[in-house]
Amino acid sequence: MLKYIDNKDIFKECGIKKTKQRNILLNILKEEEEPLTAEEIFIKARERDKYINLSTIYRTLNIFISKDIAIKLNLEKENKSMFQLNMMDHQHHIRCISCNKKIRIDKCPIIGYEYFIEENTNFHIIGHKLELYGYCSKCKDKKQ
Amino acid sequence: MLKYIDNKDIFKECGIKKTKQRNILLNILKEEEEPLTAEEIFIKARERDKYINLSTIYRTLNIFISKDIAIKLNLEKENKSMFQLNMMDHQHHIRCISCNKKIRIDKCPIIGYEYFIEENTNFHIIGHKLELYGYCSKCKDKKQ
DNA sequence: TTTTTGTTGCAAATCATTTGCAATTATAAT
DNA sequence: ATTATAATTGCAAATGATTTGCAACAAAAA
Numbered sequence: 001m002l003k004y005i006d007n008k009d010i011f012k013e014c015g016i017k018k019t020k021q022r023n024i025l026l027n028i029l030k031e032e033e034e035p036l037t038a039e040e041i042f043i044k045a046r047e048r049d050k051y052i053n054l055s056t057i058y059r060t061l062n063i064f065i066s067k068d069i070a071i072k073l074n075l076e077k078e079n080k081s082m083f084q085l086n087m088m089d090h091q092h093h094i095r096c097i098s099c100n101k102k103i104r105i106d107k108c109p110i111i112g113y114e115y116f117i118e119e120n121t122n123f124h125i126i127g128h129k130l131e132l133y134g135y136c137s138k139c140k141d142k143k144q
Numbered sequence: 145m146l147k148y149i150d151n152k153d154i155f156k157e158c159g160i161k162k163t164k165q166r167n168i169l170l171n172i173l174k175e176e177e178e179p180l181t182a183e184e185i186f187i188k189a190r191e192r193d194k195y196i197n198l199s200t201i202y203r204t205l206n207i208f209i210s211k212d213i214a215i216k217l218n219l220e221k222e223n224k225s226m227f228q229l230n231m232m233d234h235q236h237h238i239r240c241i242s243c244n245k246k247i248r249i250d251k252c253p254i255i256g257y258e259y260f261i262e263e264n265t266n267f268h269i270i271g272h273k274l275e276l277y278g279y280c281s282k283c284k285d286k287k288q
Numbered sequence: 289t290t291t292t293t294g295t296t297g298c299a300a301a302t303c304a305t306t307t308g309c310a311a312t313t314a315t316a317a318t
Numbered sequence: 319a320t321t322a323t324a325a326t327t328g329c330a331a332a333t334g335a336t337t338t339g340c341a342a343c344a345a346a347a348a
Contacts, residue, residue, distance in 0.1 A: 017294060017345055038335080053297045058336060060295095074218030079305075080335060094267055103265060110274070113253035117276060121247060123238055125278035130254070132261060134269035161314055161325060182304080197328045202305060204326095223336075224304060 002069065002085055003030050014067040024048045025060050026069070035073050035082035035112060073112030082112060094132040098139035105132070146213065146229055147174050158211040168192045169204050170213070179217050179226035179256060217256030226256060238276040242283035249276070 002010065007026050011018040028036075028044050036044075038057050045052045061083050064070035073082040092105045114125045146154065151170050155162040172180075172188050180188075186201045205227050208214035217226040236249040258269045 019295065019345075021296070051297075055298080055337075056296060059338095062337090094261060094265055094269070096267070097270065103267075105261060105265075109253055109257035110276075114276065117238060117249060118278075121238055121249075122281035122284075123240070123247075123276075123278045124284045125238070125276055126241065127278070128274065128276045130272065130274045132254075132258065132267075132269055132272045134262075134267045134271070137266035140266075140268045163314070163326065165327075195328075199306075199329080200327060203307095206306095 002088060010069060014069065016063060016067070020049065021045075021052055021056050022060055022063075024052065025057065026064070029064070029070055029083070029085040032085070035084040035115060037078075037080050037082055039080070041083065071107065071111065073115075075112050075116050084111065087111075090127075092130050092132070094134065096136035096139055097133050098135055101136050103136075146232060154213060158213065160207060160211070164193065165189075165196055165200050166204055166207075168196070169201065170208070173208070173214055173227070173229040176229070179228040179259060181222075181224050181226055183224070185227065215251065215255065217259075219256050219260050228255070231255075234271075236274045236276070238278065240280035240283055241277050242279055245280050247280075 007023050008018055010026065011022065016022070024045050025041065027048075028041055038054070038061060041061070042052075042054050042057045045057060061070060061072075065072050065083075068086050068088075070083050071086045073084060075082060090108065092108055093102045094105055095102050108130075110128050110130060114128065117123065118125050151167050152162055154170065155166065160166070168189050169185065171192075172185055182198070182201050182205060185205070186196075186198050189196045189201060205214060205216075209216050209227075212230050212232075214227050215230045217228060219226060234252065236252055237246045238249055239246050252274075254272050254274060258272065261267065262269050
């Protein structure tokens with residue numbers, strides 16, 4: 001769980017420099033349960049660094065995403081992206097209905113959606129199950 | 145299945161005027177299996193109406209979405225939306241783990257994702273199962 | 289320290305999408 | 319059919335999110 005790993009170690013592991021700005025942003029993501037827009041993160045960041053710039057927010061978030069520290073959610077309704085600490089806490093698979101091969105799917109498409117559904121249904125969502133199925137590349141070829 | 149309903153009847157049902165431009169756009173969506181960007185739709189539309197404007201594309205797509213003729217997908221990677229005919233072919237639910245109440249979820253979050261996963265795994269995806277679960281508004285309140 | 293390399297702030301650019309408005313077209317009313 | 323009405327379109331310009339070039343700066347390596 002990323003949340004409990006020291007920032008310093010996360011940055012080292014990712015091979016990026018530890019800076020005041022990145023530290024602030026990672027802390028914000030760690031503290032936050034809900035996904036945030038870049039703008040919201042910016043506002044929170046300004047409370048801790050009066051001069052931090054919005055482009056630094058975007059650049060840092062993009063690095064975090066490329067290093068799997070964060071994930072980016074594109075909710076249906078919004079015209080802007082939301083960002084969240086990568087929870088890495090559950091896993092989905094896609095299964096071949098011919099040979100039964102399973103492979104992991106590394107990004108969960110539901111995280112942002114849960115949030116969206118919570119707002120629309122007034123449910124408090126605890127979890128979900130998702131299974132994709134189809135034909136793997138080999139079995140797909142065999143069929144023809 | 146929307147695909148097999150006459151455009152004229154779709155427009156009437158939705159209470160919007162039948163115009164050449166809307167007709168072209170609905171045909172493009174009907175003919176296409178894959179989701180398309182507004183730009184891609186625009187290019188295809190230009191082949192049929194030399195003077196159709198990009199803002200008409202956007203306006204029309206937004207109307208189609210509000211009338212549930214089309215759906216909008218926000219894939220993780222892309223910074224632009226994709227649009228697709230609303231297939232209306234399967235249904236998901238959210239279930240209350242306390243009282244077992246079920247309510248329908250009208251937009252499937254997986255459609256665009258399947259497409260994305262196909263590209264990344266080389267699977268041919270046939271379908272998926274998704275179930276969300278949590279506490280409904282009443283049960284949520286009771287707990288406190 | 290000094291050097292090297294990566295990171296930041298700023299301003300300007302870019303790109304997708306939306307909007308105001310006048311001209312045009314579809315439908316309803318005559 | 320013809321006219322009146324209300325909705326739709328094309329155009330140009332605006333908007334809003336995100337990215338980028340560049341010079342100044344800060345972190346890590348030497």
